[in-house]
Amino acid sequence: xxxxxxxxxxxxxxxxxxxxxxxxxxxxxxxxxxxxxxxxxxxxxxxxxxxxxxxxxxxxxxxxxxxxxxxxxxxxxxxxxxxxxxxxxxxxxxxxxxxxxxxxxxxxxxxxxxxxxxxxxxxxxxxxxxxxxxxxxxxxxxxxxxxxxxxxxxxxxxxxxxxxxxxxxxxxxxxxxxxxxxxxxxxxxxxxxxxxxxxxxxxxxxxxxxxxxxxxxxxxxxxxxxxxxxxxxxxxxxxxxxxxxxxxxxxxxxxxxxxxxxxxxxxxxxxxxxxxxxxxxxxxxxxxxxxxxxxxxxxxxxxxxxxxxxxxxxxxxxxxxxxxxxxxxxxxxxxxxxxxxxxxxxxxxxxxxxxxxxxxxxxxxxxxxxxxxxxxxxxxxxxxxxxxxxxxxxxxxxxxxxxxxxxxxxxxxxxxxxxxxxxxxxxxxxxxxxxxxxxxxxxxxxxxxxxxxxxxxxxxxxxxxxx
Amino acid sequence: xxxxxxxxxxxxxxxxxxxxxxxxxxxxxxxxxxxxxxxxxxxxxxxxxxxxxxxxxxxxxxxxxxxxxxxxxxxxxxxxxxxxxxxxxxxxxxxxxxxxxxxxxxxxxxxxxxxxxxxxxxxxxxxxxxxxxxxxxxxxxxxxxxxxxxxxxxxxxxxxxxxxxxxxxxxxxxxxxxxxxxxxxxxxxxxxxxxxxxxxxxxxxxxxxxxxxxxxxxxxxxx
Numbered sequence: 001x002x003x004x005x006x007x008x009x010x011x012x013x014x015x016x017x018x019x020x021x022x023x024x025x026x027x028x029x030x031x032x033x034x035x036x037x038x039x040x041x042x043x044x045x046x047x048x049x050x051x052x053x054x055x056x057x058x059x060x061x062x063x064x065x066x067x068x069x070x071x072x073x074x075x076x077x078x079x080x081x082x083x084x085x086x087x088x089x090x091x092x093x094x095x096x097x098x099x100x101x102x103x104x105x106x107x108x109x110x111x112x113x114x115x116x117x118x119x120x121x122x123x124x125x126x127x128x129x130x131x132x133x134x135x136x137x138x139x140x141x142x143x144x145x146x147x148x149x150x151x152x153x154x155x156x157x158x159x160x161x162x163x164x165x166x167x168x169x170x171x172x173x174x175x176x177x178x179x180x181x182x183x184x185x186x187x188x189x190x191x192x193x194x195x196x197x198x199x200x201x202x203x204x205x206x207x208x209x210x211x212x213x214x215x216x217x218x219x220x221x222x223x224x225x226x227x228x229x230x231x232x233x234x235x236x237x238x239x240x241x242x243x244x245x246x247x248x249x250x251x252x253x254x255x256x257x258x259x260x261x262x263x264x265x266x267x268x269x270x271x272x273x274x275x276x277x278x279x280x281x282x283x284x285x286x287x288x289x290x291x292x293x294x295x296x297x298x299x300x301x302x303x304x305x306x307x308x309x310x311x312x313x314x315x316x317x318x319x320x321x322x323x324x325x326x327x328x329x330x331x332x333x334x335x336x337x338x339x340x341x342x343x344x345x346x347x348x349x350x351x352x353x354x355x356x357x358x359x360x361x362x363x364x365x366x367x368x369x370x371x372x373x374x375x376x377x378x379x380x381x382x383x384x385x386x387x388x389x390x391x392x393x394x395x396x397x398x399x400x401x402x403x404x405x406x407x408x409x410x411x412x413x414x415x416x417x418x419x420x421x422x423x424x425x426x427x428x429x430x431x432x433x434x435x436x437x438x439x440x441x442x443x444x445x446x447x448x449x450x451x452x453x454x455x456x457x458x459x460x461x462x463x464x465x466x467x
Numbered sequence: 468x469x470x471x472x473x474x475x476x477x478x479x480x481x482x483x484x485x486x487x488x489x490x491x492x493x494x495x496x497x498x499x500x501x502x503x504x505x506x507x508x509x510x511x512x513x514x515x516x517x518x519x520x521x522x523x524x525x526x527x528x529x530x531x532x533x534x535x536x537x538x539x540x541x542x543x544x545x546x547x548x549x550x551x552x553x554x555x556x557x558x559x560x561x562x563x564x565x566x567x568x569x570x571x572x573x574x575x576x577x578x579x580x581x582x583x584x585x586x587x588x589x590x591x592x593x594x595x596x597x598x599x600x601x602x603x604x605x606x607x608x609x610x611x612x613x614x615x616x617x618x619x620x621x622x623x624x625x626x627x628x629x630x631x632x633x634x635x636x637x638x639x640x641x642x643x644x645x646x647x648x649x650x651x652x653x654x655x656x657x658x659x660x661x662x663x664x665x666x667x668x669x670x671x672x673x674x675x676x677x678x679x680x681x682x683x684x685x686x687x688x689x690x
Binding site: 158227228229230233270275277279280332449466 | 585586589590591593595609610611612613617620623624627634
């Protein structure tokens, strides 16, 4: 496997003091232009060394004709030049003792021409013998939010919130999608890494690296399929109890092996075995990109429930029913409250409301203190492991979030408070993000997604319990 | 195991149902009582051992899909039926290499499950659990794990299929003995790891008799 130098170099790769951009350009139609823009606008604090044989400076920064021409040391080299130049650049990186490479260049294993795969193999042998970890080829790059390092060709990745989820993805498109969705839903990342065609940094190496990364608490994986999945499976198994792993595997549609003689053979697509192996290793397996993000967010922001008993408290009946349906579908239960809790809720709500679990708090909309106390007694109920709280804005309840803020900040999700607090843009956004940043709740765009996220938290609890 | 080695030496790609079950039995997997016979003369002895009601099946390494070929006659209750059934099935298999007839106990139970194993080039031995009989391919309600499996892994597979309630006490039927079923699954993984010549294994159906799983049919495919 990989030696110590390799993993030391992984640290330099992700936390470089100096970054060379090979193929840096002032021209918009070159990827090297966008990489430069990502670095310079992303707030990177280290030294940027544009490399371009014909330009004196790029974006106002002094350029060099080659990395050898630069006298200082280089921790990270981002390569965005055509494939035919890459061999020589790798040799130069070795001579220059570069720590790691982000190889954006495409045209290796993914192309139809077998030369591509052959060249990738030669490149891999070089990189391995030099002990240089390489992200890519054929990647958009990677972002280390805790180092203000956007080593990708999309500057807007830097608009994503800094947090403690590490996304490792086999797809550039999926990484972009998740980043943009996360920007809208207040989900923060420690790193987003496009491993591309995985020269020598695959899921396995990334998981080992992230295991010791102090900024990463949750690992989210987007997997299409790799040549040798078992090292990844074993790495997940080794670490899922210290850092939860959420995995989204696609490719279920073309899986079955029709030529097989046995029933098992005809049913056993790679996809099905992947899902089984991931679950066996202790990963939480999800089915959509949104569920990947939602689950990672819950694991990052919420506590883990002790059990599966949930109180659904809703400002309006409909969302409460929708959340309850989904809760049941994902293995949660809505038990009756203790007598004491129920008695107090009965005092707070008029008899016209549904006062048992799920509670319709609608009739108390005018009374912020009643709402606050219902949430409070439900949270403290010994029959309850988590709360799903649903509040849809109406002009008359504009003070609803303000009214429960202090209590939620004090409670700090000692039991998970999973919410769908929804309002037109600009109305409760600030309050909700403030509460999220203080880990006082975990908010979702719909009641169903809130319930599903809580279901996956419970799933993780079960994984932890199974010993 | 000898039965596998012999088949490999003969260049065969499959084991017969009877041979496949010998392998399962070796791994402590509960298999329906059966006797393999090659002539009418052996029938009285076989009947004495198995008892009525019984099942007559055609059996040979090359026979894979018995139902489709009319090679299974079930619920045989008396001597008249058994001879007619034997003649009918024997006629169809006698020209097949190693063609023979299985006299098998009739395992009574409405719930049919399946366990399978496949040697995947990336994951190695993968074990499958799901609904058996005609539902296997229709519903594709299955769960996989990679060998070696712990008992906890096997229990998780049982819970993971959508139709997991079939294992509970339903419609007057007792709850399935999950411990025995999980053990069966664990042993299939072990069997796969210890016999590299096996490429695929189907145990389908496993009939739940009372509360216990009993293997009624099995097929081992060699590399």
